[in-house]
Amino acid sequence: MxxxxxxxxxxxxxxxxxxxxxxxxxxxxxxxxxxxxxxxxxxxxxxxxxxxxxxxxxxxxxxxxxxxxxxxxxxxxxxxxxxxxxxxxxxxxxxxxxxxxxxxxxxxxxxxxxxxxxxxxxxxxxxxxxxxxxxxxxxxxLFDLSRVAPTIEPALLAAANDPASVSVHVRRGDYMTNPNATSVHGLLGRDHYDRAMALAERLVPGATFVVFSDDMQAADDLTAHWPNRVLVRDQSREQDLFLMSRCAHHVTANSSFSWWGAWLGRNPERQVIAPRQWFARDELRKVYVDELFPRGWILI
Structure with missing residues (x-):
């Protein structure tokens, strides 16, 4: 046969x-x-x-x-x-x-x-x-999630749709709880996110930071001192991804999930700030990552 x-x-x-x-x-x-x-x-x-x-x-x-x-x-x-x-x-x-x-x-x-x-x-x-x-x-x-819009709280939709909105993704989960994942991916800390916030404020006057995370307590602690902050709580992953994509600008984690949230963004003039250290330092010595980042993304 x-x-x-x-x-x-x-x-x-x-x-x-x-x-x-x-x-x-x-x-x-x-x-x-x-x-x-x-x-x-x-x-x-x-x-x-x-x-x-x-x-x-x-x-x-x-x-x-x-x-x-x-x-x-x-x-x-x-x-x-x-x-x-x-x-x-x-x-x-x-x-x-x-x-x-x-x-x-x-x-x-x-x-x-x-x-x-x-x-x-x-x-x-x-x-x-x-x-x-x-x-x-x-x-x-193929990856359009507009169908979930009616399921999202109007205030969150309004925050994401603001022309000065900046999605911020804090990735924790197994990056923190699994030693093997931590050794490969590492964790982006307060210093990194504060630098990203300061740069975003210079690039986006009046920025509103819309914060997403799989560990909202950690994200809350990292960003508690930020101005104009909206924490996105208790949403499904499709709601999170849709809201990220609706934001005008983006601060990604070292995460494929927030990479897609930024890439699917609709704003042709969007500023995307991504971590140069996509993996832990030892792993970066072994893994080529340059082609991961689309042209125009800002690496810090």
Whole structure:
């Protein structure tokens, strides 16, 4: 029997791509954006291999955008039985893909990405807009969350829609509670956020700081002395992401979530202040990050 991944000969439709998806919402958005753009360029379908989720009941962060991806379900072979039994980790599932496999080592750069052909399995972080800038409008439409606007308190919407609003994201969570995550990502402290606030005040006269966090107590402590501050409490992650994107300007954390909040912003003149130290110092010695930041973002 001919596999779906090997079709595309003799005038048939090009073989589909398969994209490995894993990690938190921001990571999944980068991966899906890159896979969607590649499939568009090649005129083919995009299948999803949900690495950390059961194939038959895949639930991804992407669901909140109403995206209903086509899940790849591998067929046959002794490895498949071992995957289902749990004796082999799902990250080996790509070995069941009958076509070529493209796995870049780099976090935000991938030589050969624009040369892949139909029938390729993709697995990478793809954390740069360069992977999908050729279909930016489609990506913005895919990740549009306007439907959540009616669920948000009017005062918060008004704060975000203010022409002098500046979203501020304080990322804590596992960055603080998991020693391994802390050693990789590090924590941005008061000095960093105060420098970002001072710069934002110079760039945005009358700035109102709209503060988001997965640890609002920590964010409150960090920004308690700031002027014109609005704390965004008790919102879902889609409400947070939507409100971030509605703000006129942005101060991001070292977080893919707030990267997307800034990138999805609608203000063509927006100022985005991002941390140069995206990872902990020791990790930065090993990880290339330059292509993570879109042109014009200010690094401090």
């Amino acid at each position: 001919t596999s779906d991944a090997t079709r595309g000969k003799d005038g048939e439709a090009p073989a589909p791509l398969c994209l490995r998806v894993w990690g938190g919402l921001g990571n999944q958005m980068f991966q899906y954006a890159a896979g969607h753009a590649a499939a568009r360029r090649l005129g083919t379908r995009l299948l999803i291999d949900p690495l950390e989720m059961p194939l038959d009941h895949a639930a991804m962060g992407l669901d909140l955008f109403g995206i209903e991806p086509e899940i790849w379900r591998p067929e046959g072979g002794g490895l498949l039985g071992r995957l289902r039994s749990g004796s082999v980790k799902p990250k080996k599932r790509h070995r069941l893909w009958p076509g070529p496999v493209f796995m870049p080592d780099s976090f935000c750069h991938a030589d050969g990405y624009f040369e892949i052909g139909p029938g390729t399995y993709l697995a990478g972080y793809f954390q740069s807009e360069r992977f999908f800038s050729d279909c930016e409008g489609e990506i913005r439409a």
